Amino acid sequence: MLKIDGVTRRFGNVTALDDVSLQIEQGEFFALLGPSGCGKTTLLRIVAGFETPDSGRVTLDGEDLLSKAPNRRPISLMFQSYALFPHMTVAKNVAYGLERERLPRQEIKQRVGEVLETVGLSQHASRKPAQLSGGQRQRVALARSIVKRPRLLLLDEPLSALDKKVRADMQLELKRLQHEVGITFVVVTHDQEEAMSLADRIAVFDSGRVCQVDEPVALYERPRSPFVADFVGANNLFHGVASGLEALRSEKFGMLPGTPLTELEADSAALLAVRPENVELADENAARGLAGSVLDVSFYGGVSHISVDVPDHPKPVLAAVQGAASVQAGAKVKVRWNAKDAVIMAVDR
Amino acid sequence: MRRSKILYVPFWATYVFLYLPIVVLVVMSFNSGKSAYTYEGFSLKWYGELAADERVQTGVVNTLIVAAGSTAIATVLGTLLAVGLVRHTRSKALDALALMPAVLPDLVLAIGLLLFYGLIQMTLGLYSVMLSHALFSMAFVAAVVRTRLVGADSSLEEASRDLGAGPVSTFVRITLPQLTPGIVAGALLAFTLSLDEFVIAFFTIGNAEPTLPIVIYSMIRFGVTPKINALAAILLLVSFTAVIAGQRLTKIGESRAQD
Numbered sequence: 001m002l003k004i005d006g007v008t009r010r011f012g013n014v015t016a017l018d019d020v021s022l023q024i025e026q027g028e029f030f031a032l033l034g035p036s037g038c039g040k041t042t043l044l045r046i047v048a049g050f051e052t053p054d055s056g057r058v059t060l061d062g063e064d065l066l067s068k069a070p071n072r073r074p075i076s077l078m079f080q081s082y083a084l085f086p087h088m089t090v091a092k093n094v095a096y097g098l099e100r101e102r103l104p105r106q107e108i109k110q111r112v113g114e115v116l117e118t119v120g121l122s123q124h125a126s127r128k129p130a131q132l133s134g135g136q137r138q139r140v141a142l143a144r145s146i147v148k149r150p151r152l153l154l155l156d157e158p159l160s161a162l163d164k165k166v167r168a169d170m171q172l173e174l175k176r177l178q179h180e181v182g183i184t185f186v187v188v189t190h191d192q193e194e195a196m197s198l199a200d201r202i203a204v205f206d207s208g209r210v211c212q213v214d215e216p217v218a219l220y221e222r223p224r225s226p227f228v229a230d231f232v233g234a235n236n237l238f239h240g241v242a243s244g245l246e247a248l249r250s251e252k253f254g255m256l257p258g259t260p261l262t263e264l265e266a267d268s269a270a271l272l273a274v275r276p277e278n279v280e281l282a283d284e285n286a287a288r289g290l291a292g293s294v295l296d297v298s299f300y301g302g303v304s305h306i307s308v309d310v311p312d313h314p315k316p317v318l319a320a321v322q323g324a325a326s327v328q329a330g331a332k333v334k335v336r337w338n339a340k341d342a343v344i345m346a347v348d349r
Numbered sequence: 350m351r352r353s354k355i356l357y358v359p360f361w362a363t364y365v366f367l368y369l370p371i372v373v374l375v376v377m378s379f380n381s382g383k384s385a386y387t388y389e390g391f392s393l394k395w396y397g398e399l400a401a402d403e404r405v406q407t408g409v410v411n412t413l414i415v416a417a418g419s420t421a422i423a424t425v426l427g428t429l430l431a432v433g434l435v436r437h438t439r440s441k442a443l444d445a446l447a448l449m450p451a452v453l454p455d456l457v458l459a460i461g462l463l464l465f466y467g468l469i470q471m472t473l474g475l476y477s478v479m480l481s482h483a484l485f486s487m488a489f490v491a492a493v494v495r496t497r498l499v500g501a502d503s504s505l506e507e508a509s510r511d512l513g514a515g516p517v518s519t520f521v522r523i524t525l526p527q528l529t530p531g532i533v534a535g536a537l538l539a540f541t542l543s544l545d546e547f548v549i550a551f552f553t554i555g556n557a558e559p560t561l562p563i564v565i566y567s568m569i570r571f572g573v574t575p576k577i578n579a580l581a582a583i584l585l586l587v588s589f590t591a592v593i594a595g596q597r598l599t600k601i602g603e604s605r606a607q608d
Contacts, residue, residue: 048507048511049510049511050507050510069510069515070507070510070511071510071511071512071513071514071515072513075511076511076512077507077508077511079504079507079508081502081504083502083504083505083507083508084508085505085508085509085523086505086527087526087527096509096512096514096522097512097513100512100513100514100518101513144512148512148513
């Protein structure tokens with residue numbers, strides 16, 4: 001549906017987007033994920049029409065978008081700041097886009113009423129944005145964007161201004177809405193949990209380039225580059241060289257078990273990544289595993305995180321266990337994992 | 350912390366220096382005697398004489414015409430200038446040039462304008478004064494509106510475009526309402542500036558009936574009478590009201606913008 005082809009954008013000598021190509025399908029909930037300054041917002045603004053790329057093409061159902069002014073694109077953008085018009089009531093804000101289409105008054109009134117119903121704000125139609133809470137403002141912004149029935153809705157960090165509890169509610173709300181209205185959603189976020197819980201597919205950005213496009217589970221379980229392994233979720237990373245077997249040869253720890261994701265040339269630089277929930281704590285006399293001592297145990301309710309200091313490893317190894325942990329800080333343990341639970345990937349030099 | 354009392358002396362001295370002449374002026378305008386320097390008793394007769402003076406009357410009318418006209422021109426052009434400077438250019442030089450008439454010495458501006466009108470062979474009159482006043486007022490309006498525009502959220506304008514509004518519609522429906530307090534404050538400022546402007550008006554009025562400041566100047570040549578005090582007191586009242594109203598409006602706008 002939306003096709004982004006070789007888009008490059010430079011600001012002075014900073015390259016915000018470097019030859020980015022993406023294809024987003026009809027009805028998809030797509031996330032652009034990356035740290036701040038990685039170019040994801042620039043891409044969103046190019047699609048919306050507020051930035052022009054230096055090169056590349058953007059088409060919507062085969063129709064060129066770049067030659068159209070922002071007000072002529074069948075696309076809505078929900079701004080990070082929501083950008084509600086402070087001098088208009090909620091109803092007027094929502095009606096704004098429809099009034100610009102010069103629709104009959106009766107139809108505008110009806111559609112505004114419907115959409116406010118959908119986002120649960122019918123009671124607040126005559127309030128000004130300043131009189132609403134953060135979550136309510138966010139819903140007004142959403143209502144204002146979807147009431148025009150755009151083909152594509154872009155959301156710039158839609159939940160970043162909300163506190164944690166409201167954010168969890170709005171995540172569900174967003175998914176429900178996307179199902180209900182059937183519009184293609186593209187959301188920009190730096191929060192990997194948000195991206196994972198919302199999106200059907202995620203594109204991970206790093207300094208203007210797309211590192212990997214995948215479904216959340218695949219992204220989490222099979223990161224294809226060190227950046228993705230490090231950025232998406234918590235991970236324990238070990239540097240070494242490929243051994244040609246189901247293991248990484250590490251200078252300090254010998255052979256570490258893991259599954260190579262691609263065919264790796266023996267002795268080429270590689271990285272092993274193992275998720276905390278796949279790390280097992282064993283007795284210090286266990287036959288296999290890396291010896292270390294427990295640094296800290298933090299209890300998060302459902303899970304506990306145990307960080308283990310392994311001599312010669314730069315960062316403590318993180319292990320996650322269900323419920324309360326049975327070990328205490330200072331205990332001598334060994335950390336280990338199975339080859340199928342760790343991935344080995346190539347490191348670009 | 351102990352505050353030194355000595356520092357209060359220059360503080361109050363400044364206030365006395367600033368406001369004593371004004372207080373004396375207002376008090377003397379109610380003088381029943383003929384002298385502008387010795388107070389003899391309370392009377393409103395100078396205000397009455399003022400109202401009966403035809404030269405003063407035409408002066409007031411002319412001044413109001415010039416002030417209203419120049420304010421209208423300056424407000425429209427100054428606002429557009431501010432929008433252009435903030436939203437459509439990043440040039441610091443253009444910025445400085447646009448605000449220049451506000452700091453340029455009046456005399457320079459007056460001579461320049463007189464030469465320019467001569468060059469294009471325009472007959473001088475009230476409208477040439479109006480244009481001249483609009484010229485420097487515009488810079489003040491632009492400066493006030495500009496500050497507001499810089500503080501305004503530009504994503505509102507983008508949101509408007511995104512929702513299908515063209516540039517003109519966005520300007521009228523979104524940008525202008527955001528700027529209203531600034532525009533009104535700028536207009537009031539322009540009005541007060543034009544009201545008591547002497548130098549430029551004197552140079553560019555030609556043979557037309559003079560504006561009020563010029564009338565006052567010619568009256569003073571025959572000695573200061575309490576009549577002039579009365580006139581000055583009225584001018585003071587009008588200017589003060591406009592300035593305070595302007596400040597109020599800007600403040601209301603600011604507190605609204607912070608919500």
